Every structure is written in C-alpha cells, then in structure tokens.
Amino acid sequence: METILQAVSLRKSFGPVQALTDASLSIYPGEVAALIGDNGAGKSTLIKILSGAVRADSGSLTINGRSVDLKSYSVTRARSLGVETVYQEQSLGEKQPLWRNVFVGRHICNALGFIDVRREKESTLAMLRTGMGLKGVGISADALVGSLSGGERQGLAISRAMYFDSALTILDEPTTALAVKEVEKVLNFIRSIPEKGRSALFISHNLHHVHEVADRFLFVDHGRIVHECRRRDMSVAELFGKLTELSLAGSPGSPA
Numbered sequence: 470m471e472t473i474l475q476a477v478s479l480r481k482s483f484g485p486v487q488a489l490t491d492a493s494l495s496i497y498p499g500e501v502a503a504l505i506g507d508n509g510a511g512k513s514t515l516i517k518i519l520s521g522a523v524r525a526d527s528g529s530l531t532i533n534g535r536s537v538d539l540k541s542y543s544v545t546r547a548r549s550l551g552v553e554t555v556y557q558e559q560s561l562g563e564k565q566p567l568w569r570n571v572f573v574g575r576h577i578c579n580a581l582g583f584i585d586v587r588r589e590k591e592s593t594l595a596m597l598r599t600g601m602g603l604k605g606v607g608i609s610a611d612a613l614v615g616s617l618s619g620g621e622r623q624g625l626a627i628s629r630a631m632y633f634d635s636a637l638t639i640l641d642e643p644t645t646a647l648a649v650k651e652v653e654k655v656l657n658f659i660r661s662i663p664e665k666g667r668s669a670l671f672i673s674h675n676l677h678h679v680h681e682v683a684d685r686f687l688f689v690d691h692g693r694i695v696h697e698c699r700r701r702d703m704s705v706a707e708l709f710g711k712l713t714e715l716s717l718a719g720s721p722g723s724p725a
C-alpha cells in the first residue's frame with residue numbers, strides 16, 4: 470500500500486539515554502494517526518525526527534516514495550517535502566499581525582521579487598474565513614496573533630499547513646493548555662485534514678481525544694512502536710487497557 474511517510478529502525482540517543490531504540494512506522498494517505506505511550510516513551514523525539522527538528526542517529530526515511538537523506542534532513546527540507554509541524558501556540562509571535570505570521574519564511578513574491586503584501590493578506594483572510602470558519606466584520610488579516618484564542622492559534626497553524634498543501638501535518642499535544650470549548654475546535658480541525666486526502670500524525674495524552682479523532686493508534690514503548698490498532702477494532706476502554714498494560718509491563722519491579 471502507498472505511504473506518505475515510512476520510517477524504518479530510527480534510533481536516537483541523548484548521551485546515555487536511548488530515546489528511540491528501533492522505531493518504525495508508516496503513515497498512509499488520508500488518515501489521522503496518533504502516537505500513544507507513557508511519559509518518556511519517545512513520542513516527542515520520534516515526531517521531532519520526522520519533522521526535521523532533531524537528527525536521527527540511524528535509520529531510514531521515505532517520504533512520498535522518495536528516500537530522504539537523514540543526515541541533511543531539516544525542518545526546511547521536511548516542509549519542502551510536504552511534512553509540516555504545528556508547534557505549540559507559545560511559538561507564534563504574539564505581537565505579529567496574522568498575515569505576517571502565516572507567511573514568515575515563505576513569502577508570496579511578485580514578479581520583481583518583492584513581498585506581495587496584498588495577496589498575503591487576502592490568503593490569510595481566506596484561511597480565517599474558509600479554513601477556520603471565522604465570521605464577522607471584525608475578522609482581519611492585520612489583527613495581532615495575541616488577539617486569537619489558544620484554539621484559534623492552533624487552527625491558524627493547521628490552516629497554514631493546509632494552505633501550503635502539506636501531505637502530512639504533525640502535531641504534538643495540540644489540545645494541551647486549551648479551554649474545554651477550544652479543544653473541540655482543534656479536534657475538528659484535525660478531523661478535517663483527511664477530507665483533502667492529506668494525513669495527520671498527532672500526540673495526545675488524552676485518550677478520549679485520541680479515540681475521537683484518530684483512525685489508527687500507534688503505541689510507543691521504550692523507543693519503538695510496539696503495537697498498532699485501528700479505531701474500528703478498539704474501544705476507548707480497550708485503548709485505556711492497552712496503555713495500562715504497557716506501562717505496567719515497563720515499570721520496575723513488575724512481574725515479568
């Protein structure tokens with residue numbers, strides 16, 4: 470079956486700590502996949518490697534059928550291959566106007582090579598209206614990032630990934646630190662990603678969110694994927710059960 474991304478035997482150590490021991494996973498077109506596992510299992514390290522933020526010690530990576538050189542893989546390279554990471558809201562510049570924030574590092578330029586501010590503003594407004602369903606006369610591309618709620622910021626970041634036509638959008642704990650009402654919005658944004666045939670990979674410690682949104686669950690333990698399951702084959706209760714089983718098996722002093 471065709472994959473958007475395929476990672477094989479990724480390894481990563483931080484000094485004596487082996488964060489990834491032998492991590493392999495595949496992401497398919499049009500799916501939402503979730504990484505689940507205990508604290509310290511290696512989830513964040515894995516997605517940082519896939520997004521180009523952290524370099525793997527060894528392993529291989531294929532994106533859209535093309536083999537990627539892990540030694541020169543970076544966030545910029547990842548983006549150019551269609552892999553976009555939605556960072557936590559804190560990383561968005563509070564005092565920046567929305568349109569600047571959306572196009573930072575990837576401007577629309579006119580024939581003379583100047584930034585096309587008008588088109589950048591129009592596109593930003595389209596993201597706010599169409600992508601995020603924000604309505605009302607107050608909506609403007611000139612509004613400051615700081616004026617958006619936490620959920621809206623996540624939404625804008627996801628809309629941005631959609632605008633740049635990312636094949637895979639990666640999100641690490643996108644609903645953490647959000648008000649309850651906001652969480653549902655962000656979950657809806659994530660759900661809408663596969664409607665366009667694109668895929669998402671996200672981490673959440675909230676198994677209810679995971680079960681609501683993900684088509685496939687990937688269980689991470691001791692730096693590798695130890696189990697995979699489709700939503701249709703696993704209830705929320707079974708999801709909880711599987712995670713408990715893994716953390717009990719991994720804790721010191723537990724029966725072998």
Ligand SMILES: Nc1ncnc2c1ncn2[C@@H]1O[C@H](COP(=O)(O)OP(=O)(O)O)[C@@H](O)[C@H]1O
Nearest residue numbers: 483486488506507508509510511512513514515
């Ligand atoms: N930059 C780092 N320096 C040292 N150790 C790290 C670093 N990043 C992660 N680790 C360690 O790697 C292991 C896996 O961490 P992480 O990938 O953040 O797990 P998770 O996201 O599943 O909680 C942990 O033991 C963590 O302490």
Ligand SMILES: [Mg+2]
Nearest residue numbers: 512513514672
């Ligand atoms: Mg983490």
